[in-house]
Amino acid sequence: MKHDFIYYKVAMMTPIEELPASMRAILPELKEEKPQNPTSITIFQRKRDVENGSHYFMGGLPALMQAARLLEDDPHARVTYVNDGQIKKSSQSAHQGHVHPTEWTTPELGVWQLTKLILSSLHLYPDVPPEDVLNYSYVHFPLSKIKLSLFLRNIAFKLSRACKAKRGISSDDRWQCDAVRASLAYHKALSDKIVAAGGEPTFISDWRLIWSADKKGIDRKKALWEDLGIKTEYVCRDEILHETLLRDDIPLYGLKVFGDGKFFADVDKKIVAYLSKQYPERFTTRTATVTEVHVDKTPFAVRELLSDRSSQQVAVASFYGSTGHNQVFKKGCSKPLWDEVAVTGVSTIWVCTIPKKTVVERYKTLEHLKNLVGAANLTNLHTTIWNAVEDGEMVHIVVRATEGANFNSPLADPRDLANMRANINRFFIGNWKLITAGSCVRKTTTSNVPEFTENFIHGLSGIGFSFSAAPKEIFKKKTVGELNIEK
Numbered sequence: 001m002k003h004d005f006i007y008y009k010v011a012m013m014t015p016i017e018e019l020p021a022s023m024r025a026i027l028p029e030l031k032e033e034k035p036q037n038p039t040s041i042t043i044f045q046r047k048r049d050v051e052n053g054s055h056y057f058m059g060g061l062p063a064l065m066q067a068a069r070l071l072e073d074d075p076h077a078r079v080t081y082v083n084d085g086q087i088k089k090s091s092q093s094a095h096q097g098h099v100h101p102t103e104w105t106t107p108e109l110g111v112w113q114l115t116k117l118i119l120s121s122l123h124l125y126p127d128v129p130p131e132d133v134l135n136y137s138y139v140h141f142p143l144s145k146i147k148l149s150l151f152l153r154n155i156a157f158k159l160s161r162a163c164k165a166k167r168g169i170s171s172d173d174r175w176q177c178d179a180v181r182a183s184l185a186y187h188k189a190l191s192d193k194i195v196a197a198g199g200e201p202t203f204i205s206d207w208r209l210i211w212s213a214d215k216k217g218i219d220r221k222k223a224l225w226e227d228l229g230i231k232t233e234y235v236c237r238d239e240i241l242h243e244t245l246l247r248d249d250i251p252l253y254g255l256k257v258f259g260d261g262k263f264f265a266d267v268d269k270k271i272v273a274y275l276s277k278q279y280p281e282r283f284t285t286r287t288a289t290v291t292e293v294h295v296d297k298t299p300f301a302v303r304e305l306l307s308d309r310s311s312q313q314v315a316v317a318s319f320y321g322s323t324g325h326n327q328v329f330k331k332g333c334s335k336p337l338w339d340e341v342a343v344t345g346v347s348t349i350w351v352c353t354i355p356k357k358t359v360v361e362r363y364k365t366l367e368h369l370k371n372l373v374g375a376a377n378l379t380n381l382h383t384t385i386w387n388a389v390e391d392g393e394m395v396h397i398v399v400r401a402t403e404g405a406n407f408n409s410p411l412a413d414p415r416d417l418a419n420m421r422a423n424i425n426r427f428f429i430g431n432w433k434l435i436t437a438g439s440c441v442r443k444t445t446t447s448n449v450p451e452f453t454e455n456f457i458h459g460l461s462g463i464g465f466s467f468s469a470a471p472k473e474i475f476k477k478k479t480v481g482e483l484n485i486e487k
Contacts, residue, residue, distance in 0.1 A: 208260030
């Protein structure tokens with residue numbers, strides 16, 4: 001009961017109707033989402049019986065970015081992009097683009113740290129409470145929900161990786177860093193074109209801030225990323241003051257990570273609008289769910305389920321799918337093509353209120369405040385500014401914050417929300433009101449290395465936004481020596 005009581009205290013949210021009108025006006029679209037069972041996609045091997053149609057892209061941001069690449073690269077290509085129409089929290093942005101690879105390289109997830117987490121799950125090692133902001137772990141292994149075979153396979157992978165990696169870094173890590181670097185460069189180039197055409201930006205790239213009260217932890221991060229070839233630089237107190245909502249009266253340490261950036265709101269909608277305007281004769285988009293892919297050496301047709309529940313077969317010249325959490329099945333087989341593990345964190349929206357005087361002193365202008373860099377700490381708390389508005393002598397700031405990695409569960413661990421609150425209370429300025437809180441699920445494979453299999457991209461996990469615009473050719477090349485990336 002104590003755990004439930006703690007969760008109730010930290011999770012109390014401010015009703016939207018109680019917020020000032022100026023604050024409500026800048027909130028993102030808030031809509032209660034009901035979990036939906038993923039639609040399986042069946043692959044049929046049969047003889048081609050239709051003529052070629054357009055190049056067909058379905059799914060999320062990776063599919064949309066590959067559609068944009070093809071439209072730019074081939075002036076004669078006709079492209080169709082379909083999406084199921086669901087409003088995904090990820091598309092509401094406040095995501096941070098990061099060059100560094102996934103959790104396997106994180107010092108906080110070393111072999112000893114994972115061992116302690118497992119022992120804690122067995123009640124053989126004391127839990128670190130969420131209020132301990134320096135030692136709390138955002139990774140959880142609820143053993144009651146673990147599939148033993150997957151758990152043992154992942155632990156075996158972790159141990160073998162630790163033995164083969166040089167200074168904790170594998171060839172896959174280096175491949176992934178270069179691939180993400182190429183992806184973010186294309187995101188920035190496309191965003192610049194959208195702005196030049198009169199649209200709103202989708203991505204900004206310069207640097208991102210990693211902060212902590214733990215100086216040794218920041219030093220470990222700097223050493224790791226330098227080994228990965230990622231440029232970093234220590235941040236002085238004045239920059240922390242000018243670029244974050246962090247307090248200035250307690251010792252904090254920061255690290256600039258160059259090449260990183262942040263995504264703006266409604267990325268997919270802005271890109272679709274730009275492509276529709278730029279390529280009106282060659283780009284088509286609609287709401288649909290793909291249920292079948294028909295293949296004769298290469299894909300030649302798909303079956304769509306439309307919003308009115310009717311279905312239709314569509315001829316395609318090629319097929320590219322980024323399936324997100326969907327399960328993809330082969331004909332006559334009930335086993336998914338990928339063996340996945342669910343990983344879930346807390347996704348929240350807050351409103352922080354500070355005096356207008358503070359904005360002038362710290363940030364100079366409201367516009368600069370709106371465009372503060374993305375920031376994250378060593379316990380995986382990511383904070384990104386959504387918007388801000390003046391209201392008399394005060395300024396309201398909408399902030400999206402995420403934290404947590406709860407393995408083998410579709411629900412976030414409430415302790416991560418408690419830790420988020422503890423960090424905000426201790427390290428951030430302003431009066432913070434929690435507006436929404438929910439679970440944000442991703443799925444991961446053993447290595448977390450993205451793969452391109454049978455016309456689908458998969459395994460993006462937490463680097464999905466960052467990896468989404470990587471050249472398709474890069475999926476087949478997983479060593480640094482084979483890469484030929486335009487920086």
